[in-house]
Amino acid sequence: GAVVSQHPSRVICKSGTSVKIECRSLDFQATTMFWYRQFPKQSLMLMATSNEGSKATYEQGVEKDKFLINHASLTLSTLTVTSAHPEDSSFYICSAWNSRTDTQYFGPGTRLTVL
Amino acid sequence: GNSVTQMEGPVTLSEEAFLTINCTYTATGYPSLFWYVQYPGEGLQLLLKATKADDKGSNKGFEATYRKETTSFHLEKGSVQVSDSAVYFCALVGGRGSTLGRLYFGRGTQLTVWP
Numbered sequence: 001g002a003v004v005s006q007h008p009s010r011v012i013c014k015s016g017t018s019v020k021i022e023c024r025s026l027d028f029q030a031t032t033m034f035w036y037r038q039f040p041k042q043s044l045m046l047m048a049t050s051n052e053g054s055k056a057t058y059e060q061g062v063e064k065d066k067f068l069i070n071h072a073s074l075t076l077s078t079l080t081v082t083s084a085h086p087e088d089s090s091f092y093i094c095s096a097w098n099s100r101t102d103t104q105y106f107g108p109g110t111r112l113t114v115l
Numbered sequence: 116g117n118s119v120t121q122m123e124g125p126v127t128l129s130e131e132a133f134l135t136i137n138c139t140y141t142a143t144g145y146p147s148l149f150w151y152v153q154y155p156g157e158g159l160q161l162l163l164k165a166t167k168a169d170d171k172g173s174n175k176g177f178e179a180t181y182r183k184e185t186t187s188f189h190l191e192k193g194s195v196q197v198s199d200s201a202v203y204f205c206a207l208v209g210g211r212g213s214t215l216g217r218l219y220f221g222r223g224t225q226l227t228v229w230p
Contacts, residue, residue: 006158032216034217043220043222043223044220046218049214093159097216099216102147102166102216104161106151106159107158108157108158109157111156
């Protein structure tokens, strides 16, 4: 199956700092990538849709200025959590949509802990 | 609109037992349907999918049939193993009028298999 990588897999940072998470589609080009947040024992919550070469589309209630998304190429999208606070601690998962197979492939996730 | 209703867990079974996890959906148009599996601390892996009515998706002994008349996509396995313990998500890709590639998830069902 298709491979999507995420980096880093785990990050611990101090409150007030910014953290960047990378999502790469390794074996297909993805015009659309998605960023999710998952709380313990819950389903995935879609945060935003990342479109290559254009602005991301954010879901209602997600702060654009706090969660900056950049999709500069067909294989890379980044999520930057700015001025992180403890309540931003979560499991962040990205996915890339393969339009040829109409299937989303998920990265392994990034565990963010803000102290 | 698009939505997925999934059987609430947790589900606890003995090894070699029969598994059914119910999933029903509402959607505009003709969605593709998916089952994803999430092992602890990991991202989601595509388990199987079906793209049109009466299609049967299958993988690793799991099966699900796209039933348009009952708007269902129930997951089944004839004999579960301890290694099948995970969270299972039913999902659909939105049909006409939806964001291309966007997935709509059920809440997830935790499966635990005891030896």
